[in-house]
Amino acid sequence: LTPLCPSCSALLPPPPPSTTYFALFGLEPTYAIDTRALKRSFLELQQKVHPDMFSGKGEVEDWAKAWSGKVNDAYKALLNERERGEYLLSLHDVTIGEADPVTDPELLMAIMEVREALEEAQTEDEVAQIRQRNKESRKATIDQLAAVFAASASSSPDLERARELVIELRYLDNIDQVCREWAPGKEVPNLQH
Template sequence: YDINTLQLKKHFLNKQKLYHPDAQTGKSDEEAAHALQTSSLVNKAYETLLHPLSRAVYILELNGIEIGEADSVEDPDLLMEILDLREQLEEATSEDQVQSLRETNKEAINSTINDVSAAFQNENYEDAKNLTIKLRYLTNLDTAAKD
């Protein structure tokens, strides 16, 4: 689960040099189409691996565990915490309040990412699934706070 994002970007850029459509001039239509398809897959792989949430979902899928949109937090305390944060965000009247909530949420996101990492290292996929669902809620809250 833990990756070096600088190395990931380096590998991504190297692959894009090979497969980017702009690098396919003079190639046959079939070769250019294959390169376009490969370039698209490289982009998707990079985006999936770059973000901790999508990376966790992908690793769980590789291990036969699906997380659907309907999957929700099973921990009632966590659910109450998330609902409380969402309510605070909706009631925030100043940019400072929103920023403070984002900082608190960012700390929770980072802590959860560390917990997801530990769950994967211990091959505890059930914990990893539950933590990934938690991470999804926190990430959605961060997105809502940005808007």
């Protein structure tokens, strides 16, 4: 997929809405992607479609804005592991709502324990340890999610398991956010939303 005409280098109309984020960057629709290659493709595409290059050119400027917006949205979604998982699920007509709860009792207990540990934390070092453990849990969840989607190369993916893992990532991301914003005496928000 190219934004420029191969023969005259003129900007082409934006791709149809059905164009996947993966197709924009010439990637296979899989969870495990080379983020460096993604960044290179992103920068190359943005260089070709940046609206400033088409300023004052009427419809072509509108096309550039549409291309640039889609490229930015695609890059942001594919770069973030959780958003990439959500996007892949959406390609299989599986959606995750903001309020979808954790159904795994062990994960729910772990989230409650982390919240309690954050409430009891007195120092930044204690919070740094919580954040490090969360980072390790997040990496393990990402690895599991990659394995679920990789298994789909030979069969259909376990969409329910992938959905559960993406929800888990959302909570782990929330924990990381709370750790970054932690301050002594500051109320710890609910980690379950």
